[in-house]
Amino acid sequence: MIFPDLLPQFADWIGDVRGKLIANHPLAKVSWFRVGGPAQLYFEPADEADLVHFLKNLPAGIRVLTIGLGSNLLIRDGGVDGVVIKLPAKxxxxxxxxxxxxxxxxxxxxxxxxxxxxxxxxxxxxxxxxxxxxxxxxxxxxxxxxxxxxxxxxxxxxxxxxxxxxxxxxxxxxxxxxxxxxxxxxxxxxxxxxxxxxxxxxxxxLTKMRDITDRRESTQPTNTRTGGSTFKNPDGHSAWKLIDEAGCRGLRIGDAQVSEMHTNFLINLDAATAHDIELLGETVRNKVREKHGIDLSWEIRRIGHFEPGKEVRQFLDGDVFAGAH
Structure with missing residues (x-):
């Protein structure tokens, strides 16, 4: 999806912005899943004062969304309208x-x-x-x-x-x-x-930190295209265990897969789309509810628009569920 360029609307003040501004910037580059459509306008401020100037002048009707390193994020294939702001580490x-x-x-x-x-x-x-x-x-x-x-x-x-x-x-x-x-x-x-x-x-x-590193690398798919822990732990339960007991270990839709190593991680094997990943997540939620009567809540933040005709209906919200069985 290509969005209308917002920059011409800001001609009277945008020249004083010192940070990076890119229209229709592909967000898959900043997502650990390596999926997703573009940001209508992408902004990396030069410093806090630059951020203040930008927000003071940005019309109130334009949406603003902030992202970090893209690790706990699923950006949908249709992209994100409005402004996406990323604070650079520099x-x-x-x-x-x-x-x-x-x-x-x-x-x-x-x-x-x-x-x-x-x-x-x-x-x-x-x-x-x-x-x-x-x-x-x-x-x-x-x-x-x-x-x-x-x-x-x-x-x-x-x-x-x-x-x-x-x-x-x-x-x-x-x-x-x-x-x-x-x-x-x-x-x-x-x-x-x-x-x-x-x-x-x-x-x-530092020894404790090394122990944490070793533990993560031995139990989680750290060197894959993933978004980290997918679902929150319900009260009194571990999400990974509920998912495993529901028979979802290794479950796959397209190139999206429930990790064999840790079932609360979804991974992009190679060419998965955001649609594949979200549909797989909803499939997992459905299977856990059928098995345990427990509703899993997403921990991963999902943002943006679906591509037309490729919407993922969330079965817990009363819609007809379109996942795999």
Missing amino acids: AFGQVEVLTDNRISVGAGLPDVKLATAAANAGIDGMEFYRGIPGAIGGALYMNAGCYGTETHQRVVCLRGVTREGDVIELSNADMDYRYRKSNGPKGVIFTSATFEGLPGDRDEI
């Missing part, structure tokens, strides 16, 4: 070690680099970020966590820019964190955050 990847076991980082910093920076500073409690394949902005948004620790247990305060272009400061409490979600102010693009850990020994922390 401009939003700063790290500053503070006092009292605190560390301030930019929202574009990969999670693993927060873990490493904290370890080198002797700050314990941040090593779990070694197991999360994303950027800090996404971790703040979805309360990312693994191996018993979540973002809400470590973040102290956040800084962001509203859809109207105002810079705001938020506390942990302002985010009203829940399992794999936040309920803070809508439309805020996080630009940085401060985290607090515990005093620790650098070598011991």
